[in-house]
Amino acid sequence: xxxxxxxxxxxxxxxxxxxxxxxxxxxxxxxxxxxxxxxxxxxxxxxxxxxxxxxxxxxxxxxxxxxxxxxxxxxxxxxxxxxxxxxxxxxxxxxxxxxxxxxxxxxxxxxxxxxxxxxxxxxxxxxxxxxxxxxxxxxxxxxxxxxxxxxxxxxxxxxxxxxxxxxxxxxxxxxxxxxxxxxxxxxxxxxxxxxxxxxxxxxxxxxxxxxxxxxxxxxxxxxxxxxxxxxxxxxxxxxxxxxxxxxxxxxxxxxxxxxxxxxxxxxxxxxxxxxxxxxxxxxxxxxxxxxxxxxxxxxxxxxxxxxxxxxxxxxxxxxxxxxxxxxxxxxxxxxxxxxxxxxxxxxxxxxxxxxxxxxxxxxxxxxxxxxxxxxxxxxxxxxxxxxxxxxxxxxxxxxxxxxxxxxxxxxxxxxxxxxxxxxxxxxx
Ligand code: HEM
Numbered sequence: 001x002x003x004x005x006x007x008x009x010x011x012x013x014x015x016x017x018x019x020x021x022x023x024x025x026x027x028x029x030x031x032x033x034x035x036x037x038x039x040x041x042x043x044x045x046x047x048x049x050x051x052x053x054x055x056x057x058x059x060x061x062x063x064x065x066x067x068x069x070x071x072x073x074x075x076x077x078x079x080x081x082x083x084x085x086x087x088x089x090x091x092x093x094x095x096x097x098x099x100x101x102x103x104x105x106x107x108x109x110x111x112x113x114x115x116x117x118x119x120x121x122x123x124x125x126x127x128x129x130x131x132x133x134x135x136x137x138x139x140x141x142x143x144x145x146x147x148x149x150x151x152x153x154x155x156x157x158x159x160x161x162x163x164x165x166x167x168x169x170x171x172x173x174x175x176x177x178x179x180x181x182x183x184x185x186x187x188x189x190x191x192x193x194x195x196x197x198x199x200x201x202x203x204x205x206x207x208x209x210x211x212x213x214x215x216x217x218x219x220x221x222x223x224x225x226x227x228x229x230x231x232x233x234x235x236x237x238x239x240x241x242x243x244x245x246x247x248x249x250x251x252x253x254x255x256x257x258x259x260x261x262x263x264x265x266x267x268x269x270x271x272x273x274x275x276x277x278x279x280x281x282x283x284x285x286x287x288x289x290x291x292x293x294x295x296x297x298x299x300x301x302x303x304x305x306x307x308x309x310x311x312x313x314x315x316x317x318x319x320x321x322x323x324x325x326x327x328x329x330x331x332x333x334x335x336x337x338x339x340x341x342x343x344x345x346x347x348x349x350x351x352x353x354x355x356x357x358x359x360x361x362x363x364x365x366x367x368x369x370x371x372x373x374x375x376x377x378x379x380x381x382x383x384x385x386x387x388x389x390x391x392x393x394x395x396x397x398x399x400x401x402x403x404x405x406x407x408x409x410x411x412x413x414x415x416x417x418x419x420x421x422x423x424x425x426x427x428x
Contacts, residue, residue: 082244265396
Protein backbone atom coordinates (compact mmCIF):
# COMPACT_ATOMS: atom_id res chain seq x y z
CA UNK A 1 0.00 0.00 0.00
CA UNK A 2 1.30 3.44 -0.88
CA UNK A 3 0.34 6.20 1.46
CA UNK A 4 -0.34 9.36 -0.52
CA UNK A 5 -0.60 12.68 1.22
CA UNK A 6 -3.94 14.47 1.87
CA UNK A 7 -4.10 18.01 0.35
CA UNK A 8 -4.09 19.67 3.79
CA UNK A 9 -0.81 17.91 4.57
CA UNK A 10 0.62 19.31 1.31
CA UNK A 11 -0.42 22.84 2.28
CA UNK A 12 1.04 22.51 5.77
CA UNK A 13 4.21 21.05 4.34
CA UNK A 14 4.64 24.00 2.00
CA UNK A 15 3.99 26.47 4.81
CA UNK A 16 6.56 24.68 7.01
CA UNK A 17 9.10 24.78 4.18
CA UNK A 18 8.70 28.53 3.79
CA UNK A 19 8.89 29.08 7.55
CA UNK A 20 11.83 26.80 8.38
CA UNK A 21 13.60 27.14 5.01
CA UNK A 22 14.61 23.49 5.25
CA UNK A 23 12.98 20.23 4.08
CA UNK A 24 12.84 19.18 7.75
CA UNK A 25 9.83 21.48 8.28
CA UNK A 26 7.64 19.82 5.61
CA UNK A 27 8.80 16.37 6.67
CA UNK A 28 7.73 17.03 10.25
CA UNK A 29 4.42 18.49 9.03
CA UNK A 30 3.82 15.43 6.84
CA UNK A 31 4.69 13.04 9.66
CA UNK A 32 2.18 14.83 11.87
CA UNK A 33 -0.60 14.23 9.33
CA UNK A 34 0.09 10.74 8.11
CA UNK A 35 2.13 9.12 10.88
CA UNK A 36 5.14 6.89 10.85
CA UNK A 37 4.96 5.60 7.28
CA UNK A 38 4.78 7.64 4.08
CA UNK A 39 6.36 8.20 0.72
CA UNK A 40 8.07 11.43 -0.34
CA UNK A 41 6.05 12.56 -3.37
CA UNK A 42 8.77 13.98 -5.63
CA UNK A 43 8.99 13.18 -9.33
CA UNK A 44 11.72 10.55 -9.94
CA UNK A 45 12.44 10.37 -6.21
CA UNK A 46 9.91 8.77 -3.92
CA UNK A 47 11.64 6.99 -1.05
CA UNK A 48 9.56 5.46 1.69
CA UNK A 49 9.97 7.07 5.09
CA UNK A 50 9.54 5.15 8.34
CA UNK A 51 10.32 6.22 11.87
CA UNK A 52 9.62 5.33 15.49
CA UNK A 53 10.93 2.51 17.72
CA UNK A 54 9.15 -0.40 15.98
CA UNK A 55 10.36 0.56 12.51
CA UNK A 56 13.92 1.21 13.80
CA UNK A 57 14.03 -2.21 15.44
CA UNK A 58 12.84 -3.91 12.25
CA UNK A 59 15.21 -2.12 9.86
CA UNK A 60 18.25 -2.25 12.15
CA UNK A 61 17.87 -5.62 13.82
CA UNK A 62 15.03 -8.07 13.35
CA UNK A 63 14.58 -7.78 9.57
CA UNK A 64 17.91 -6.24 8.61
CA UNK A 65 18.58 -9.04 6.11
CA UNK A 66 15.86 -7.57 3.92
CA UNK A 67 17.80 -4.36 3.34
CA UNK A 68 21.01 -3.44 1.53
CA UNK A 69 23.30 -0.54 2.31
CA UNK A 70 24.73 -0.24 -1.17
CA UNK A 71 22.76 2.40 -3.03
CA UNK A 72 23.50 3.66 -6.48
CA UNK A 73 24.30 7.18 -5.42
CA UNK A 74 27.34 9.44 -4.91
CA UNK A 75 28.11 8.00 -1.46
CA UNK A 76 28.86 4.67 -3.13
CA UNK A 77 30.78 6.35 -5.97
CA UNK A 78 33.02 8.11 -3.48
CA UNK A 79 33.54 5.48 -0.79
CA UNK A 80 33.42 2.45 -3.14
CA UNK A 81 34.25 -0.57 -0.95
CA UNK A 82 34.27 1.37 2.34
CA UNK A 83 32.84 -0.46 5.36
CA UNK A 84 29.87 1.93 5.38
CA UNK A 85 28.86 0.84 1.90
CA UNK A 86 29.42 -2.88 1.44
CA UNK A 87 27.22 -5.71 2.67
CA UNK A 88 27.58 -9.29 3.86
CA UNK A 89 30.92 -10.96 4.46
CA UNK A 90 32.93 -8.18 2.88
CA UNK A 91 31.44 -5.71 5.35
CA UNK A 92 32.02 -8.00 8.34
CA UNK A 93 35.67 -8.48 7.36
CA UNK A 94 36.46 -4.74 7.24
CA UNK A 95 34.43 -4.05 10.35
CA UNK A 96 36.30 -6.71 12.31
CA UNK A 97 39.62 -5.28 11.16
CA UNK A 98 38.75 -1.79 12.33
CA UNK A 99 36.91 -2.50 15.57
CA UNK A 100 40.00 -2.94 17.82
CA UNK A 101 41.19 0.63 17.10
CA UNK A 102 37.79 2.01 18.13
CA UNK A 103 36.96 -0.28 21.01
CA UNK A 104 35.98 1.61 24.19
CA UNK A 105 38.81 -0.09 26.09
CA UNK A 106 41.46 1.48 23.81
CA UNK A 107 40.09 5.00 23.68
CA UNK A 108 41.94 6.39 26.69
CA UNK A 109 45.21 6.20 24.73
CA UNK A 110 43.82 8.87 22.38
CA UNK A 111 43.12 11.37 25.19
CA UNK A 112 46.46 13.24 24.98
CA UNK A 113 46.13 13.61 21.19
CA UNK A 114 42.55 14.86 21.45
CA UNK A 115 43.52 17.49 24.03
CA UNK A 116 46.67 18.50 22.12
CA UNK A 117 44.81 19.09 18.84
CA UNK A 118 42.02 20.99 20.59
CA UNK A 119 44.56 23.30 22.21
CA UNK A 120 46.49 23.71 19.00
CA UNK A 121 43.41 25.05 17.24
CA UNK A 122 42.23 27.21 20.15
CA UNK A 123 45.72 28.66 20.62
CA UNK A 124 45.17 30.51 17.34
CA UNK A 125 42.27 32.49 18.79
CA UNK A 126 42.93 36.00 20.06
CA UNK A 127 41.08 37.22 23.10
CA UNK A 128 37.79 38.78 21.95
CA UNK A 129 37.87 37.22 18.47
CA UNK A 130 34.61 36.14 16.86
CA UNK A 131 35.14 32.61 15.54
CA UNK A 132 32.88 30.27 13.62
CA UNK A 133 32.59 27.16 15.77
CA UNK A 134 31.44 25.14 12.76
CA UNK A 135 34.79 25.81 11.07
CA UNK A 136 36.89 25.50 14.24
CA UNK A 137 35.16 22.23 15.19
CA UNK A 138 35.95 20.81 11.76
CA UNK A 139 39.64 21.68 12.14
CA UNK A 140 39.76 20.00 15.54
CA UNK A 141 37.84 16.89 14.43
CA UNK A 142 39.94 16.50 11.29
CA UNK A 143 43.26 16.74 13.13
CA UNK A 144 42.01 14.23 15.70
CA UNK A 145 40.77 11.61 13.24
CA UNK A 146 43.94 11.77 11.11
CA UNK A 147 46.27 11.47 14.08
CA UNK A 148 44.40 8.87 16.14
CA UNK A 149 43.59 6.44 13.31
CA UNK A 150 46.45 7.00 10.84
CA UNK A 151 49.17 8.62 13.04
CA UNK A 152 49.19 11.50 10.57
CA UNK A 153 49.75 14.99 11.89
CA UNK A 154 47.67 16.93 9.36
CA UNK A 155 48.32 20.42 10.78
CA UNK A 156 50.49 21.59 7.88
CA UNK A 157 48.27 19.83 5.32
CA UNK A 158 45.01 21.50 6.33
CA UNK A 159 45.36 24.42 3.88
CA UNK A 160 45.74 21.93 0.99
CA UNK A 161 43.15 19.34 1.99
CA UNK A 162 40.47 21.68 3.35
CA UNK A 163 38.83 22.42 0.01
CA UNK A 164 39.08 18.82 -1.29
CA UNK A 165 37.42 17.61 1.92
CA UNK A 166 34.60 20.15 1.66
CA UNK A 167 34.16 19.12 -1.98
CA UNK A 168 33.98 15.44 -1.01
CA UNK A 169 31.28 16.31 1.53
CA UNK A 170 29.41 18.41 -1.02
CA UNK A 171 29.68 15.53 -3.50
CA UNK A 172 27.76 13.18 -1.17
CA UNK A 173 25.28 15.77 0.13
CA UNK A 174 21.71 15.78 -1.20
CA UNK A 175 21.45 17.86 -4.35
CA UNK A 176 20.01 17.99 -7.84
CA UNK A 177 21.35 14.46 -8.50
CA UNK A 178 18.50 13.16 -6.34
CA UNK A 179 15.99 14.20 -8.99
CA UNK A 180 18.32 13.69 -11.93
CA UNK A 181 20.79 10.91 -11.08
CA UNK A 182 22.79 11.30 -14.30
CA UNK A 183 23.23 15.06 -13.96
CA UNK A 184 26.77 16.09 -14.96
CA UNK A 185 28.66 17.17 -11.85
CA UNK A 186 31.36 19.67 -12.57
CA UNK A 187 34.15 20.85 -10.29
CA UNK A 188 34.68 17.63 -8.36
CA UNK A 189 37.20 15.61 -10.37
CA UNK A 190 40.29 17.63 -9.41
CA UNK A 191 39.64 18.01 -5.64
CA UNK A 192 38.59 14.36 -5.28
CA UNK A 193 41.77 13.30 -7.05
CA UNK A 194 43.80 15.54 -4.69
CA UNK A 195 42.18 13.83 -1.72
CA UNK A 196 42.96 10.39 -3.16
CA UNK A 197 46.57 11.39 -3.84
CA UNK A 198 46.87 12.57 -0.24
CA UNK A 199 45.59 9.28 1.15
CA UNK A 200 47.64 7.15 -1.24
CA UNK A 201 50.69 9.19 -0.16
CA UNK A 202 50.05 8.29 3.49
CA UNK A 203 49.67 4.59 2.55
CA UNK A 204 52.90 4.58 0.51
CA UNK A 205 54.86 6.28 3.31
CA UNK A 206 53.60 3.73 5.78
CA UNK A 207 54.43 0.77 3.59
CA UNK A 208 57.94 2.15 3.32
CA UNK A 209 58.24 2.70 7.07
CA UNK A 210 56.95 -0.82 7.70
CA UNK A 211 59.55 -2.28 5.33
CA UNK A 212 62.31 -0.25 7.04
CA UNK A 213 61.03 -1.36 10.42
CA UNK A 214 61.54 -4.99 9.45
CA UNK A 215 65.18 -4.24 8.67
CA UNK A 216 65.89 -2.18 11.78
CA UNK A 217 64.53 -2.00 15.29
CA UNK A 218 62.53 1.23 14.85
CA UNK A 219 59.16 1.29 16.59
CA UNK A 220 56.26 0.30 14.42
CA UNK A 221 52.84 1.92 14.75
CA UNK A 222 49.78 0.09 15.98
CA UNK A 223 47.00 2.20 14.60
CA UNK A 224 44.02 1.50 12.37
CA UNK A 225 46.07 2.08 9.23
CA UNK A 226 48.58 -0.54 10.33
CA UNK A 227 45.76 -3.06 10.98
CA UNK A 228 44.59 -2.56 7.40
CA UNK A 229 48.10 -2.97 6.00
CA UNK A 230 48.90 -6.00 8.10
CA UNK A 231 45.68 -7.64 6.88
CA UNK A 232 47.07 -7.52 3.33
CA UNK A 233 44.46 -5.15 1.85
CA UNK A 234 45.31 -3.50 -1.47
CA UNK A 235 46.10 0.24 -1.56
CA UNK A 236 42.73 0.86 -3.19
CA UNK A 237 40.80 -0.96 -0.45
CA UNK A 238 42.82 0.79 2.25
CA UNK A 239 42.03 4.12 0.57
CA UNK A 240 38.32 3.22 0.66
CA UNK A 241 38.41 2.48 4.40
CA UNK A 242 40.56 5.54 5.17
CA UNK A 243 38.31 7.91 3.26
CA UNK A 244 35.25 6.37 4.92
CA UNK A 245 36.69 6.84 8.39
CA UNK A 246 38.03 10.28 7.59
CA UNK A 247 34.66 11.57 6.36
CA UNK A 248 32.31 9.58 8.64
CA UNK A 249 34.60 10.15 11.61
CA UNK A 250 35.05 13.90 11.35
CA UNK A 251 32.01 15.40 9.62
CA UNK A 252 29.69 13.93 12.28
CA UNK A 253 31.84 15.15 15.18
CA UNK A 254 32.06 18.57 13.54
CA UNK A 255 28.27 18.83 13.43
CA UNK A 256 27.89 17.57 17.00
CA UNK A 257 30.43 20.03 18.45
CA UNK A 258 29.01 22.93 16.48
CA UNK A 259 25.43 22.15 17.57
CA UNK A 260 26.47 21.96 21.21
CA UNK A 261 27.95 25.46 20.92
CA UNK A 262 24.83 26.71 19.15
CA UNK A 263 22.56 25.24 21.83
CA UNK A 264 24.68 26.50 24.71
CA UNK A 265 24.71 29.92 23.07
CA UNK A 266 20.93 29.88 22.85
CA UNK A 267 20.53 28.65 26.47
CA UNK A 268 22.75 30.84 28.67
CA UNK A 269 21.46 29.34 31.93
CA UNK A 270 22.57 25.82 30.96
CA UNK A 271 25.76 27.21 29.41
CA UNK A 272 26.68 28.79 32.73
CA UNK A 273 26.07 25.59 34.67
CA UNK A 274 28.15 23.47 32.28
CA UNK A 275 31.02 25.96 32.33
CA UNK A 276 31.03 25.85 36.14
CA UNK A 277 30.82 22.06 36.14
CA UNK A 278 33.78 21.42 33.82
CA UNK A 279 35.91 23.68 35.97
CA UNK A 280 35.16 22.06 39.27
CA UNK A 281 34.25 18.42 38.74
CA UNK A 282 36.22 15.41 37.65
CA UNK A 283 33.23 14.01 35.79
CA UNK A 284 30.74 16.14 33.90
CA UNK A 285 27.23 14.72 34.17
CA UNK A 286 25.55 17.83 32.80
CA UNK A 287 27.97 18.02 29.86
CA UNK A 288 27.12 14.38 29.05
CA UNK A 289 23.42 15.24 29.12
CA UNK A 290 23.98 18.27 26.90
CA UNK A 291 25.80 16.10 24.34
CA UNK A 292 23.03 13.49 24.39
CA UNK A 293 20.27 16.08 24.06
CA UNK A 294 22.10 17.79 21.23
CA UNK A 295 22.33 14.42 19.43
CA UNK A 296 18.59 14.00 19.95
CA UNK A 297 17.56 17.43 18.66
CA UNK A 298 20.09 17.60 15.83
CA UNK A 299 21.34 14.10 15.04
CA UNK A 300 24.27 14.62 12.63
CA UNK A 301 23.26 11.49 10.72
CA UNK A 302 19.58 12.32 10.51
CA UNK A 303 18.55 9.70 7.95
CA UNK A 304 19.49 6.05 7.50
CA UNK A 305 19.43 5.23 3.81
CA UNK A 306 18.62 1.69 2.59
CA UNK A 307 17.62 -0.20 -0.52
CA UNK A 308 15.09 -3.02 -0.10
CA UNK A 309 16.43 -6.47 -1.09
CA UNK A 310 13.03 -7.91 -0.19
CA UNK A 311 9.67 -6.34 0.64
CA UNK A 312 9.22 -5.32 4.27
CA UNK A 313 5.89 -5.05 6.02
CA UNK A 314 5.10 -2.42 8.57
CA UNK A 315 1.81 -2.00 10.50
CA UNK A 316 0.90 0.87 8.17
CA UNK A 317 1.95 -0.64 4.84
CA UNK A 318 4.53 -2.51 2.79
CA UNK A 319 7.74 -1.25 1.20
CA UNK A 320 8.25 -3.29 -1.99
CA UNK A 321 11.57 -4.86 -2.99
CA UNK A 322 13.89 -2.54 -4.95
CA UNK A 323 12.58 0.66 -3.32
CA UNK A 324 14.63 3.14 -1.35
CA UNK A 325 13.84 3.35 2.35
CA UNK A 326 14.74 6.07 4.84
CA UNK A 327 14.65 5.18 8.52
CA UNK A 328 14.32 8.75 9.68
CA UNK A 329 16.37 9.31 12.82
CA UNK A 330 15.43 13.00 13.09
CA UNK A 331 11.69 12.25 13.00
CA UNK A 332 12.03 9.55 15.68
CA UNK A 333 13.87 12.06 17.87
CA UNK A 334 11.16 14.70 17.36
CA UNK A 335 8.15 12.42 17.87
CA UNK A 336 5.86 14.07 20.44
CA UNK A 337 4.41 10.71 21.44
CA UNK A 338 7.86 9.63 22.66
CA UNK A 339 9.42 12.89 23.81
CA UNK A 340 7.65 15.41 26.02
CA UNK A 341 8.09 18.91 24.57
CA UNK A 342 10.10 17.30 21.81
CA UNK A 343 11.23 20.59 20.26
CA UNK A 344 12.69 21.94 23.52
CA UNK A 345 16.35 21.69 24.51
CA UNK A 346 16.13 19.87 27.80
CA UNK A 347 19.34 18.01 28.79
CA UNK A 348 17.66 16.88 31.99
CA UNK A 349 15.69 14.27 30.10
CA UNK A 350 18.94 12.30 30.03
CA UNK A 351 19.61 12.74 33.76
CA UNK A 352 20.84 9.69 35.61
CA UNK A 353 18.18 7.05 36.13
CA UNK A 354 15.81 8.31 33.44
CA UNK A 355 15.10 5.79 30.72
CA UNK A 356 14.21 6.17 27.07
CA UNK A 357 12.27 3.37 25.34
CA UNK A 358 14.45 0.99 23.27
CA UNK A 359 15.05 2.22 19.68
CA UNK A 360 13.53 5.63 20.47
CA UNK A 361 16.98 7.25 20.65
CA UNK A 362 19.18 6.19 17.74
CA UNK A 363 21.81 8.88 17.01
CA UNK A 364 24.29 6.10 16.26
CA UNK A 365 21.85 3.74 14.53
CA UNK A 366 21.65 0.25 16.03
CA UNK A 367 22.22 -3.46 15.56
CA UNK A 368 25.27 -4.93 13.80
CA UNK A 369 25.65 -1.86 11.54
CA UNK A 370 25.52 0.67 14.39
CA UNK A 371 28.16 3.37 14.30
CA UNK A 372 31.62 1.84 14.76
CA UNK A 373 32.83 5.16 16.18
CA UNK A 374 30.01 5.76 18.70
CA UNK A 375 32.20 5.47 21.79
CA UNK A 376 35.04 7.36 20.11
CA UNK A 377 32.74 10.19 18.99
CA UNK A 378 31.22 10.65 22.43
CA UNK A 379 34.56 10.49 24.28
CA UNK A 380 36.03 12.97 21.80
CA UNK A 381 33.11 15.39 22.22
CA UNK A 382 33.37 15.25 26.02
CA UNK A 383 37.12 15.96 25.98
CA UNK A 384 37.04 18.71 23.35
CA UNK A 385 34.07 20.50 24.92
CA UNK A 386 35.37 20.24 28.48
CA UNK A 387 38.75 21.57 27.39
CA UNK A 388 37.35 24.50 25.42
CA UNK A 389 34.80 25.43 28.08
CA UNK A 390 37.52 25.33 30.74
CA UNK A 391 39.78 27.70 28.84
CA UNK A 392 37.34 30.04 27.11
CA UNK A 393 34.10 31.87 27.72
CA UNK A 394 31.94 31.68 24.58
CA UNK A 395 29.56 34.53 23.85
CA UNK A 396 26.85 33.84 21.34
CA UNK A 397 26.47 36.61 18.77
CA UNK A 398 22.72 36.03 18.48
CA UNK A 399 22.49 35.33 14.79
CA UNK A 400 19.93 32.97 13.37
CA UNK A 401 20.87 29.36 12.78
CA UNK A 402 18.97 26.71 10.86
CA UNK A 403 19.57 23.00 10.40
CA UNK A 404 20.94 22.32 6.92
CA UNK A 405 20.43 18.82 5.50
CA UNK A 406 23.81 18.13 3.95
CA UNK A 407 25.87 14.99 4.40
CA UNK A 408 25.19 15.70 8.08
CA UNK A 409 22.67 17.99 9.73
CA UNK A 410 24.72 21.15 10.12
CA UNK A 411 24.06 24.47 11.87
CA UNK A 412 24.08 27.00 9.02
CA UNK A 413 25.34 29.51 8.21
CA UNK A 414 27.69 28.69 11.10
CA UNK A 415 27.99 29.31 14.85
CA UNK A 416 29.62 32.69 15.37
CA UNK A 417 30.89 33.10 18.93
CA UNK A 418 33.08 35.64 20.66
CA UNK A 419 35.82 33.87 22.60
CA UNK A 420 37.40 35.22 25.74
CA UNK A 421 40.14 33.54 27.72
CA UNK A 422 39.04 32.30 31.12
CA UNK A 423 41.14 32.40 34.26
CA UNK A 424 40.78 28.66 34.73
CA UNK A 425 40.89 26.31 37.69
CA UNK A 426 41.82 29.15 40.01
CA UNK A 427 38.11 30.08 39.81
CA UNK A 428 37.27 26.93 41.82
C1 HEM B 1 28.88 12.25 16.87
C2 HEM B 1 29.50 11.42 16.13
C3 HEM B 1 28.85 10.37 15.24
C4 HEM B 1 27.54 10.15 14.90
C5 HEM B 1 26.32 10.94 15.34
C6 HEM B 1 27.51 8.99 14.03
C7 HEM B 1 26.35 8.43 13.51
C8 HEM B 1 26.33 7.24 12.81
C9 HEM B 1 25.14 6.53 12.42
C10 HEM B 1 23.70 6.96 12.71
C11 HEM B 1 25.52 5.42 11.75
C12 HEM B 1 24.59 4.34 11.16
C13 HEM B 1 24.02 4.81 9.85
C14 HEM B 1 22.99 3.87 9.29
O1 HEM B 1 22.37 3.07 10.00
O2 HEM B 1 22.77 3.99 8.08
C15 HEM B 1 26.96 5.42 11.68
C16 HEM B 1 27.73 4.47 11.04
C17 HEM B 1 29.09 4.54 10.92
N1 HEM B 1 29.92 5.46 11.55
FE1 HEM B 1 29.37 6.94 12.76
N2 HEM B 1 28.80 8.58 13.85
C18 HEM B 1 29.64 9.37 14.58
C19 HEM B 1 31.01 9.26 14.70
C20 HEM B 1 31.78 8.36 14.01
C21 HEM B 1 33.21 8.23 14.13
C22 HEM B 1 34.06 9.05 15.09
C23 HEM B 1 33.59 7.27 13.23
C24 HEM B 1 34.97 6.74 12.96
C25 HEM B 1 35.96 6.84 13.75
C26 HEM B 1 32.39 6.79 12.57
C27 HEM B 1 32.37 5.83 11.59
C28 HEM B 1 31.21 5.19 11.16
C29 HEM B 1 31.22 4.05 10.24
C30 HEM B 1 32.43 3.45 9.56
C31 HEM B 1 29.89 3.64 10.11
C32 HEM B 1 29.38 2.45 9.29
C33 HEM B 1 29.36 1.22 10.16
C34 HEM B 1 28.89 -0.03 9.44
O3 HEM B 1 28.13 0.07 8.47
O4 HEM B 1 29.28 -1.12 9.90
N3 HEM B 1 31.31 7.47 13.06
N4 HEM B 1 27.43 6.54 12.35
